[in-house]
Amino acid sequence: MSSPTSEAKPNLVNLSDVIARLCGAEVLCIGDIMLDRYVWGAVERISPEAPIPVLRIERETAMLGGAGNVANNLAALGGGGTFIGVIGDDAPGREIADIMADLTTINAHLLTDTDRRSTIKTRFVGAHQQMMRADVESTQALPASLEVQILERLTHPSGTLGAIILSDYGKGVLSDTIVRGVIEYAHATATTVIIDPKGTDYSRYRGADIITPNKKELMDATGLPAHTDEQVIAACTHLMDTCGVGGVLATRSAEGMTLVLRGQEPHHLKAQAREVFDVSGAGDTVVATLALALASGADSLTAAYLANIAAGIVVAKSGTATVSAPELSRALHHQDLDLAEAKLTELERAAAQVRDWQTQGLSVGFTNGCFDLLHPGHISLLSQARKACDRLIVGLNSDSSVKTLKGPTRPVQSEAARAAVLGALSAIDLIVLFSAETPIELIQTLRPDVLVKGADYTVETVVGADIVQGYGGRVVLAELVDGHSTTRTIERMGK
Missing domain, CATH: 3.40.1190.20 (Ribokinase)
Structure with missing residues (x-):
């Protein structure tokens, strides 16, 4: 066994x-x-009759x-x-x-x-x-x-x-x-x-x-x-x-x-x-x-x-x-909050965990995003990603990276808050923060078996697709849920 x-x-x-x-x-x-x-009490002295403590009884419970x-x-x-x-x-x-x-x-x-x-x-x-x-x-x-x-x-x-x-x-x-x-x-x-x-x-x-x-x-x-x-x-x-x-x-x-x-x-x-x-x-x-x-x-x-x-x-x-x-x-x-925090890890440790999973014969998937305000579209993407692999790692854009990509008013939630929310999802096994515009370094280091992005991309436009396919991995394009995006949600909140 x-x-x-x-x-x-x-x-x-x-x-x-x-x-x-x-x-x-x-x-x-x-x-x-x-x-x-239970006989509860206080010990304040040693008995003069023998070298044993004297328990002054204060209360009893049963x-x-x-x-x-x-x-x-x-x-x-x-x-x-x-x-x-x-x-x-x-x-x-x-x-x-x-x-x-x-x-x-x-x-x-x-x-x-x-x-x-x-x-x-x-x-x-x-x-x-x-x-x-x-x-x-x-x-x-x-x-x-x-x-x-x-x-x-x-x-x-x-x-x-x-x-x-x-x-x-x-x-x-x-x-x-x-x-x-x-x-x-x-x-x-x-x-x-x-x-x-x-x-x-x-x-x-x-x-x-x-x-x-x-x-x-x-x-x-x-x-x-x-x-x-x-x-x-x-x-x-x-x-x-x-x-x-x-x-x-x-x-x-x-x-x-x-x-x-x-x-x-x-x-x-x-x-x-x-x-x-x-x-x-x-x-x-x-x-x-x-x-x-x-x-x-x-x-x-x-x-x-x-x-x-x-x-x-x-x-x-x-x-x-x-x-x-x-x-x-x-x-x-x-415990769920503790687990969410525990899922956030450094790239080097994540890479070691990936090697361990793959040694056990488990397939490892990777997807990435800002995940600023989590919505049904995100949940659908992550659910589809997890179904495509045994273990799922999410590359999460840092606050500085989100600001570069989305503008000075973003992110709405800090990277710590976004990581905590993602960590509470059972579909996700590890979260790795990155500050670059793309997750190319993460993909090169982790070498996932499956790379997942939304179907608004093509395989050719997915960052890192050529790397993953080059060593025999595959790219999965997840179906999108219409009508959901963080940008549109924020715009509606401002009206």
Whole structure:
């Protein structure tokens, strides 16, 4: 299998549509629910009894953890569905039930095991630094009677279930019997099943559509290294081949994520976090976002892309946090602006990128213009240009160049503004500014496979056509959209 393709970003409009559809999508989550308790305080001295810090407690908070945090993320994103879990007959179990009851979009089935202690993770935090964690838990297998009750609750009478999550924290709820029964139910109902795994024997998840191990879990389960893109792909492929799962979304902390699906090219998604404050529960956010997006009709790459964005948001928060749909939308728009800026590059770097694309067997197109006030004619030209190649570079006239060509009142928008607008278009991969009257230097340096201009030119009058045709490239004349030009638009504005 080849190395990951360059990051394929879904169209912003499509992503916005997917986020809008998260509300109302339904997911079934089964797994190990727990209580995440935080004890916050200040550390001002060392204990006289032992060389340890003294935490002066100021406040305590509690929230759902483990599979409960998955349910919390589903609700925060606007989704709904069903949660099935097991608690003990104790005060923490009742506290878990009370918090779960506040998730109004989640239909919770919390079964009680009288022989089990509810799982609690208590984190002691001083000056925003986690000092210690204390756990209370039970990991024994469930009694057979409870396994039967869980499987009986799989029926989803509404018929709108879009995905199933198995959130395995190794506390005994997801026994082999439960995992096998859920996967069989998913196959029978053509429902996608996603597993956040635990342990090292992933063959017990055979038949799952996607599993979401982190890098350490991936290495532990395969015995293979996972430090580079190629190593991660090899490890994911090994899991798919030996464990019979349909795909792997490997979360890699600062290195982002890698999505490997059977029969498809792998995709690497760059990490989105600008600041990492707390990674607690980030995996829960990933699996919840992934499942909810798939349940809303998104393809696997789009769902993984949104999950990656969500992870970048949640690790910048304190504690076991969640992400909302509005936060996702804002992050996407900020990222789109960043991407637009990133597309503007120097000629030398653009030339290196062209060589890289061409080495991969991708055709590179080039077109140029002032693009002062973007109009439907421009959009049509750029759309036709992109259809003629795999990657498109736009040569953008600098402000001084536009002034020379169009007169002292132009451009209306600065080169930075024009580049930002062009960069937001998914059809364009790179933008290179040039100050000369023609883009001949760019064409000579970049050596594109396809040169595109409007049909108001002839092949003979297109600057650089002879150069491109000389080394075997081709010239494409794009059809024009009548009635649209920047000059006419400005004239109408002046009337």
